[in-house]
Amino acid sequence: MNAEIISVGTELLLGETINTDAADVARLLSEFGINVFWQTVVGDNPGRLEQIVRRAKERSDMIITTGGLGPTCDDLTKETVAAAFGKKLVLNKKEEARLRGLYKERNTYMTDNHLQQVMLPEGCTVLVNDWGTAPGCAFEADGCLVIMLPGPPLECGPMLEHRVRPLLEARSDSLILSHNVRIFGIGEGTMEYQLRDLMNEMTNPTLAPYAKEGECLVRITAKAGTKAEAEAMIAPWIQRVRDELGVFAYGVDSDNIQSYAMNRLIESGKTISVAESCTGGLVGDLMTNTPGASGVFLGGVIVYTDEMKMKLLGVDAECLREHGAVSHETAVQMAEKCRARLGTDLALSVTGLAGPGDDGVHTVGTVFVALAAPEGTYVRRLYKDKWGRERIKHAAANHAFDMIRRYLEGLPVEYIEDK
Amino acid sequence: MNAEIISVGTELLLGETINTDAADVARLLSEFGINVFWQTVVGDNPGRLEQIVRRAKERSDMIITTGGLGPTCDDLTKETVAAAFGKKLVLNKKEEARLRGLYKERNTYMTDNHLQQVMLPEGCTVLVNDWGTAPGCAFEADGCLVIMLPGPPLECGPMLEHRVRPLLEARSDSLILSHNVRIFGIGEGTMEYQLRDLMNEMTNPTLAPYAKEGECLVRITAKAGTKAEAEAMIAPWIQRVRDELGVFAYGVDSDNIQSYAMNRLIESGKTISVAESCTGGLVGDLMTNTPGASGVFLGGVIVYTDEMKMKLLGVDAECLREHGAVSHETAVQMAEKCRARLGTDLALSVTGLAGPGDDGVHTVGTVFVALAAPEGTYVRRLYKDKWGRERIKHAAANHAFDMIRRYLEGLPVEYIEDK
Numbered sequence: 129m130n131a132e133i134i135s136v137g138t139e140l141l142l143g144e145t146i147n148t149d150a151a152d153v154a155r156l157l158s159e160f161g162i163n164v165f166w167q168t169v170v171g172d173n174p175g176r177l178e179q180i181v182r183r184a185k186e187r188s189d190m191i192i193t194t195g196g197l198g199p200t201c202d203d204l205t206k207e208t209v210a211a212a213f214g215k216k217l218v219l220n221k222k223e224e225a226r227l228r229g230l231y232k233e234r235n236t237y238m239t240d241n242h243l244q245q246v247m248l249p250e251g252c253t254v255l256v257n258d259w260g261t262a263p264g265c266a267f268e269a270d271g272c273l274v275i276m277l278p279g280p281p282l283e284c285g286p287m288l289e290h291r292v293r294p295l296l297e298a299r300s301d302s303l304i305l306s307h308n309v310r311i312f313g314i315g316e317g318t319m320e321y322q323l324r325d326l327m328n329e330m331t332n333p334t335l336a337p338y339a340k341e342g343e344c345l346v347r348i349t350a351k352a353g354t355k356a357e358a359e360a361m362i363a364p365w366i367q368r369v370r371d372e373l374g375v376f377a378y379g380v381d382s383d384n385i386q387s388y389a390m391n392r393l394i395e396s397g398k399t400i401s402v403a404e405s406c407t408g409g410l411v412g413d414l415m416t417n418t419p420g421a422s423g424v425f426l427g428g429v430i431v432y433t434d435e436m437k438m439k440l441l442g443v444d445a446e447c448l449r450e451h452g453a454v455s456h457e458t459a460v461q462m463a464e465k466c467r468a469r470l471g472t473d474l475a476l477s478v479t480g481l482a483g484p485g486d487d488g489v490h491t492v493g494t495v496f497v498a499l500a501a502p503e504g505t506y507v508r509r510l511y512k513d514k515w516g517r518e519r520i521k522h523a524a525a526n527h528a529f530d531m532i533r534r535y536l537e538g539l540p541v542e543y544i545e546d547k
Numbered sequence: 548m549n550a551e552i553i554s555v556g557t558e559l560l561l562g563e564t565i566n567t568d569a570a571d572v573a574r575l576l577s578e579f580g581i582n583v584f585w586q587t588v589v590g591d592n593p594g595r596l597e598q599i600v601r602r603a604k605e606r607s608d609m610i611i612t613t614g615g616l617g618p619t620c621d622d623l624t625k626e627t628v629a630a631a632f633g634k635k636l637v638l639n640k641k642e643e644a645r646l647r648g649l650y651k652e653r654n655t656y657m658t659d660n661h662l663q664q665v666m667l668p669e670g671c672t673v674l675v676n677d678w679g680t681a682p683g684c685a686f687e688a689d690g691c692l693v694i695m696l697p698g699p700p701l702e703c704g705p706m707l708e709h710r711v712r713p714l715l716e717a718r719s720d721s722l723i724l725s726h727n728v729r730i731f732g733i734g735e736g737t738m739e740y741q742l743r744d745l746m747n748e749m750t751n752p753t754l755a756p757y758a759k760e761g762e763c764l765v766r767i768t769a770k771a772g773t774k775a776e777a778e779a780m781i782a783p784w785i786q787r788v789r790d791e792l793g794v795f796a797y798g799v800d801s802d803n804i805q806s807y808a809m810n811r812l813i814e815s816g817k818t819i820s821v822a823e824s825c826t827g828g829l830v831g832d833l834m835t836n837t838p839g840a841s842g843v844f845l846g847g848v849i850v851y852t853d854e855m856k857m858k859l860l861g862v863d864a865e866c867l868r869e870h871g872a873v874s875h876e877t878a879v880q881m882a883e884k885c886r887a888r889l890g891t892d893l894a895l896s897v898t899g900l901a902g903p904g905d906d907g908v909h910t911v912g913t914v915f916v917a918l919a920a921p922e923g924t925y926v927r928r929l930y931k932d933k934w935g936r937e938r939i940k941h942a943a944a945n946h947a948f949d950m951i952r953r954y955l956e957g958l959p960v961e962y963i964e965d966k
Contacts, residue, residue: 143574144570158561169586235930404831408836409821409828413827440889470855521832
């Protein structure tokens, strides 16, 4: 089966938006062994869109479009594609009701132009969009399967996973199943180097490395007749990858190190608090993204200045003077005093230099993360220089979560990164 | 002038690599007012590459390719493109010497296949690649300007800036300039509805709506002979859009409401602290993403439980009992007590129900945001139900920043969203 990806949006042709949707679509299709020979980007221009759709119709069995489903007058994908297949757009009552409900919930007045989002090709399968307002759709005509998806990556991504994947599974004779072994603490390159021989020798299941913000994963994908068969093929390889990567492999099919650590913490019932300097509240923010966090995360302090470190936590002026705010000693005091003051089982502290300016003492990117527990206080020292402010903060936060999960799983918690 | 971008590489069609080159090329071209109507990705397949090059030749005045210039046998771009224009490849002695020098420096033996990198179309302009091994090239034939660039973004990027830009500057007669008016508080659809007539009637400058996380913008783009001319064409329209959208239009060419508000705050020199409940530290985190934040943001408390609200801030048990944690009264106490305890000019508080579970009293998505100032305390009540935890937190945080900028600019700060 040959598919073709058509991305619609002038912002793509202007280079304002990087076309991540096309890569997401392509990855899903390749999982199903569907060839992609062409990928085209056109602007919000019905004439050129029609041209490429007509050409795609002739040379491909499947067309997936992204973008141009929204409420504004330059959103023309559905009209144009439907016309190229001789289909009319009809108002979908069910989607209209859903849309009106959404706007009501958001307390925003729904102007008439929004209705164009629920004008769908006659007889199409509606791909309900639970991540935005504009639904996607799919239909088969002239021997071609057509799928239209919204452009915003935060909508397109989940639509691919929860709407298009099932659609493709239903059509494919054999089923494809994947599990992800999540990795924290080594980069994609190192991981890939360690698993290269395995990856090259294997055909079914296959092993593929992926990089995610601050962490990475190995995807194990099996093609089989039944789900049970596929699971049986994958299971030993999950174990094999875990053996190869040791403590760096933290979970299977988890979202990320943050939610993984928080769910372990919620299971453990241990309470936690945070004392944040350079992360400015990021660790607490990430903790509260996990539903159920309120059961274990009680609160914390953001102590961005030395004065606040003394005022809100009682860090010794002497410690700050002697070792500086960015030091092993200060990190330990912050964590231990936070644990004592807020009365939690565990407490995390982060203090470091996120830049751009340095303090004349440390290199930008120097961060200390400490975890205070009844057994004692564990510290990590990181050097993330030249990473930029936000990435340094996120790297530090991810290490904080990794320390929680390692502590709860009885694995070595401390770590010193060389300059 | 109409240009067309052709990206060559099977890794792009498989979704293993995101096509950032195409966006980089497009941005440079749009700076010169060169229209890009088509952008195509093909694999390392000479047949399909030739097809698209021949089509591009007919419909475009300029073709820019990225990728396929390397030493391996699937690097076929030069051969294929040259052939489509009836040109031979010839060994470029100067580049050969440069290449041999490079490999000598790296102490790596240069196998013969590497020489294919310096086989260039006869009579082309060599685009020397100081960032990698494979040179780019440019030639004009059949009324079409052809530019070929290496695929690796770390080579393609600087090649665009230092090789292609001068080439285009020498040829261009007009330039394109854009300014963005940033909007907070109304959605893209509503904004577009309000400006639709303007957008439709205008050709140069043009007005275009864009949605960004939690906010939106209007882009005003002018095509003119000189930068000064373009600026003069845009200026009155910036004013017109600001007049149309009133207090919702907060800035021109700003990144987002967060950095805009923080930079106004840094200018004002007023110090601030935060007391966060449902946002869990997000507001402080976002504040510290703006370089220079340490000058005005001193710290804060994350009070996720009633106990912490009393312990760290001194909120009255009675207030919590009478009105509940998610209430106008508690928000006001949190902000005022935070301002007093931490000793800052201003203090923000956020308390709400981010869900998924509710507290039996409030609907999920009910959030109160308060700003305590010397003049008094301002409060916003939001209803963001069914938005999902993280979006509710971000919406609340953005409103907090909007309250700062409105306060500093003497605009109405309070706002009540109806259920």
